[in-house]
Amino acid sequence: MASSVEARGAWSNVEDVVLCECWVKVSYCPISGNEIKFSQMWKKIHEEFVERFGSGRTETALASRWKILNKELGKWRDALAKARENHRSGQNLTNEIVQAQMWFGATGQGKNTFQHQECWEIVKNCSRFKIICTTPPVMLNETPLHDLSTTDSPLDSPMDQDSPRPRAPRPIGRKAAKAKKGSTSNNECAQFLEQMAKNSALRLERELKREEVDKAREEAFSIQRAKAQEQDMEDREMKIMAMDTTHMSPDTKSYWKMKRRDVMRRKLFHDDGPSNTDGLNDGNL
Incomplete structure (x- = not known):
């Protein structure tokens, strides 16, 4: 008989964590991890x-579940790598996680948000899931202190020098740039949390x-x-009342008379109550 866990089929977060721990322990065993079939x-x-959680899952079930987790964890690794490549100066880990969740949901494959953070903490140091950035981080809020295009040049023509030149807008400072970028990140974080x-x-x-559907189905x-059950009882009682005792021995007749008395008592109790049983005796059956 299958266990209740296997019959239900749904994997809990605890099971996923235990599976990842077992996978890491066996796959990266210093003795047999690289050579095991x-x-x-x-x-x-x-x-x-089985030793940690119980025998509710088969080998095939574990391998199938790991295939799903492996895909989700690999997708999360790639999302984190993209978030780190797009790193903004002054951002904290929360901003990085928010960007990674956006990259994760933007792939359009599987779930829109990553929901296996505990599993990730277990496998993130394994060689398969280590984050490798392919490009140096892009610092998105570095603002040049001077605009070289507005400097005077000895090659400017007299006409250009005589004509009024529009003044270039003054670049915002670093603090203002950080505040602006931080405001954008906070809005993105708020939108993500709202979603x-x-x-x-x-x-x-x-x-x-x-x-509700399960409860209604159970009722x-x-x-x-x-x-x-009521119909089955009715059929049995009808067979008892219809039993032909003409050719039976006295003991057998007595047995079936008691059975009939029990049937009549149940019927009378159900219909009119126990007060109507005064007239029951062996001569009436």
């Missing part, structure tokens, strides 16, 4: 998983509706089961 690897991972809240609300609403099943 694929089939033996998942056998060992399954043994570790996450909406997604959580929608997910909660779906779960509540699913619970309907209980009613149907009660009706079936």
Whole structure:
């Protein structure tokens, strides 16, 4: 008989974390990690998983779940790499995570937000998931102190010198640039958090509706089961009342008379109450 976990099919966050821990332990074992075969690897991972969490999942189930996690974790690694390449001077880790979530959702494959942060903390130092930036960080708020295009040149023509020249706008300072960039990042962060809240609300609403449907289905099943039991009892009582005792031995007749008495008592109790059982005796059956 399958366990309740396997029958349900849904993977919990705790199971995902335990699976990642087992994968790291077996795959990066200093003794056999580089030489172990694929089939033996998942056998060992399954043994570790069973020891830590229980025997509710098969080797095939673990391998299939890891395939999904591996794809999501790799996608998150790439999103973090892009966020670091687009790093803004003065930004903190929160801004980087927000940008990474935007890159993650912009790929259009799978989920719109990364939801396996605990799993990432376990595997992020593995060689497969290490973040490698392909280009140097781009500092987006470095503002030149002087505009070389506005300096005077000895090659300017007299006409240009005589004509009024529009003054170039004064570049904003570093503090103002940081404040402006920070305001943009805060807006992006607020929008992202708002979207996450909406997604959580929608997910909660779906779960509540699913619970209501399950509850209604269970109630309907209980009613149907009660009706079936009642009909089964009715059929048995009809067979007892219709039993021909003419050619039976005295002991057998006595047995079936008691059975009939029990049937009549149940019927009378159900219909009119126990006060109507005064007239029951063996001669009336």
